[in-house]
Amino acid sequence: MGRALYSMLEWITRFAYINLLWVLFTLAGGIILGLFPAITAIFSVIRQWLNGNSDLPVFHTYWNYYRSEFWKSNLLxxxxxxxxxxxxxxxxxxxxxxxxxxxxxxxxxxxxxxxxLFYLFYLFPAYVHFDLNILQIMKNALLIMLISPVNTFLMVISLSAFTILVYVIPPLGFIFGASFYSFITLWFALHAFRKVQKKQSS
Incomplete structure (x- = not known):
């Protein structure tokens, strides 16, 4: 019981920390230039977590993604x-x-x-998942959105539930807003991507 509680608190801290990094790095880029690299970095780190790489140093990993994807993400x-x-x-x-x-x-x-808005649900997950140029990323995100209505519906339901929770407890939006949004959309988008890739390989 104590170990499960510790693990839960550890993940809560991680999500709050990466959300704080998103805010700070967005501001560091003057908002306009910092927004998309910060979004890309938060999606990239959470993708690593979902792939089982949860022991990576958060700040160092986030900074590396932010720096390396700065211009390409702004192009997107x-x-x-x-x-x-x-x-x-x-x-x-x-x-x-x-x-x-x-x-x-x-x-x-x-x-x-x-x-x-539905398209944006898939755009950033596609950016961090596929090693493609900008036009190919945008095209893949659109095509997968069109053929994945169930995943889109589940995203909307999950995000709506989180929005209601934030409405009831407003500080949650500031502490976890970007990180939970990224986690929810990435979770379902990755499922859609893998489903499509599995069909293509079969």
Missing amino acids: GLPVYLVSFVFLFNVFFLYANIGELLAWTSAPLLAGILLF
Whole structure:
């Protein structure tokens, strides 16, 4: 019992620590340039954990991923920033001109935003899982998202449950927000990736 409790507290500490690293390294890159390397690093470390490499030094491993993937991850971030800006612009435009975001005319926009969010669920896991160029990563993430509705549904359910928990206990969002989001999406995305790879090899 004591050993199980110690192990649980150790993992809680790890997730809180890596979440703190995500915040600090995002700020270190001036937010705009630091966000995507920090996201890539947190996904990369958690992927190592899920693959059984839990004894790696957290800070050193995180820093190595952040440094080595800095420019490539920011290259991936350019289209993400662009699409996000287009969606935000359209949301504010509709709200300013219609006055009600949930009008029937906004349904295609809201559907597009939802699909984009689902796509992001797979994009960063694909980045850290596949050794490919940016265009191939984006293509793989899209294709696997389209053929993995069950995994996407499970991601949404799990993230919704965590969001409700954060709503009830707000400090959890600051302490574990990025790390738990990364863990949840990566867990289900890796399952989808391996399923596809298994079919391709058979």
